[in-house]
Amino acid sequence: MSSTREIDALIDMMAKLPGLGPRSARRAVLHLIRKRALLLTPLADLMQTVAVTARECLNCGNVGTSDICDICTSEKRANGELCVVEDVADLWAMERSGVFKGRYHVLGGTLSALDAIGPQELRIPRLIDRVSTENITEVILALNATIDGQTTAHYIADQLDGQVTLTSLAQGVPIGGELDYLDDGTITAAMRARKSL
Amino acid sequence: MSSTREIDALIDMMAKLPGLGPRSARRAVLHLIRKRALLLTPLADLMQTVAVTARECLNCGNVGTSDICDICTSEKRANGELCVVEDVADLWAMERSGVFKGRYHVLGGTLSALDAIGPQELRIPRLIDRVSTENITEVILALNATIDGQTTAHYIADQLDGQVTLTSLAQGVPIGGELDYLDDGTITAAMRARKSL
Ligand SMILES: [Zn+2]
Ligand SMILES: [Zn+2]
Numbered sequence: 001m002s003s004t005r006e007i008d009a010l011i012d013m014m015a016k017l018p019g020l021g022p023r024s025a026r027r028a029v030l031h032l033i034r035k036r037a038l039l040l041t042p043l044a045d046l047m048q049t050v051a052v053t054a055r056e057c058l059n060c061g062n063v064g065t066s067d068i069c070d071i072c073t074s075e076k077r078a079n080g081e082l083c084v085v086e087d088v089a090d091l092w093a094m095e096r097s098g099v100f101k102g103r104y105h106v107l108g109g110t111l112s113a114l115d116a117i118g119p120q121e122l123r124i125p126r127l128i129d130r131v132s133t134e135n136i137t138e139v140i141l142a143l144n145a146t147i148d149g150q151t152t153a154h155y156i157a158d159q160l161d162g163q164v165t166l167t168s169l170a171q172g173v174p175i176g177g178e179l180d181y182l183d184d185g186t187i188t189a190a191m192r193a194r195k196s197l
Numbered sequence: 198m199s200s201t202r203e204i205d206a207l208i209d210m211m212a213k214l215p216g217l218g219p220r221s222a223r224r225a226v227l228h229l230i231r232k233r234a235l236l237l238t239p240l241a242d243l244m245q246t247v248a249v250t251a252r253e254c255l256n257c258g259n260v261g262t263s264d265i266c267d268i269c270t271s272e273k274r275a276n277g278e279l280c281v282v283e284d285v286a287d288l289w290a291m292e293r294s295g296v297f298k299g300r301y302h303v304l305g306g307t308l309s310a311l312d313a314i315g316p317q318e319l320r321i322p323r324l325i326d327r328v329s330t331e332n333i334t335e336v337i338l339a340l341n342a343t344i345d346g347q348t349t350a351h352y353i354a355d356q357l358d359g360q361v362t363l364t365s366l367a368q369g370v371p372i373g374g375e376l377d378y379l380d381d382g383t384i385t386a387a388m389r390a391r392k393s394l
Pocket of ligand 1: 057061068070071072
């Protein structure tokens with residue numbers, strides 16, 4: 001490499017981010033260097049700010065800039081509905097849809113025998129605590145339709161059985177989804193949950 | 198979005214980098230926030246350093262941290278061979294292969310009637326200057342096999358005709374390349390340039 005040490009180090013670091021690789025990291029870094037004043041310096045400043053201000057909500061695990069996040073402090077969101085997700089990215093996806101008006105609980109992963117992740121490694125004890133202290137009437141288990149996701153959903157359902165209404169997201173064909181591109185499991189689930197017109 | 202202003206701004210900025218999009222930007226930013234001390238702060242520092250130190254070589258257009266890059270200052274690279282590339286990323290790709298021992302000239306793009314990019318918008322005058330002052334014996338036109346790339350190669354070849362040996366990279370099937378995955382043009386070029394065994 002003819003680029004010097006710091007540039008190589010920057011490329012290496014960018015290449016390790018999820019979704020990037022060496023090639024896109026090189027392209028991104030060249031782009032940033034070309035637009036140094038317009039992009040690289042502001043991006044560095046913004047990262048520095050976020051590194052100082054970002055934190056996980058102590059209540060739900062959402063990422064924000066205060067100890068308790070905006071959703072947990074908003075009284076409007078205290079409608080008794082609690083949506084349990086695996087990851088902050090899932091919470092953001094739900095918020096973009098705008099369909100859910102209650103609060104969230106971010107587990108921070110799924111139970112996994114293989115990776116030795118038990119309830120204590122996730123935010124499950126805190127979830128059980130919240131259900132009994134926050135006047136929760138419905139817990140929506142919005143976990144991924146993976147084996148670990150469903151195992152985790154069943155475990156949580158067992159723990160909360162009888163205390164609240166438990167629901168999960170409907171499974172089926174995505175809007176605009178072409179059958180040809182769907183995996184067998186999705187088609188099977190959609191067929192079993194078919195509705196009369 | 199429940200994330201706060203700076204986090205949203207960081208995601209927006211990352212999403213505009215080449216090779217990323219909104220989804221990978223969100224994943225990257227969440228990853229960085231989770232590993233704030235280990236990744237986000239060092240990355241911000243490194244970007245700040247590169248923003249201050251990075252510059253284009255005044256001679257060849259390579260990116261480095263000095264006014265004249267390492268390759269242009271190295272006497273070992275003054276073997277009379279000059280490899281002309283469109284972009285710094287191409288120079289880096291050549292350097293990774295380790296096959297070329299001479300110097301480079303980065304055009305900074307290709308001639309394009311559509312985008313009104315003429316020789317003056319590229320580093321072409323400087324190239325012609327270098328050929329006559331740097332004891333160049335061979336100019337290797339390593340431009341992309343696109344219409345604009347080849348137009349640019351022909352233009353440069355015309356300008357330098359009679360002054361130096363002009364060559365270009367061989368075209369053909371990439372090593373490990375499966376014919377089934379190659380476009381027609383590559384197969385045609387490889388067939389026409391076939392060699393006897
Ligand atoms: Zn919260
Ligand atoms: Zn140079």
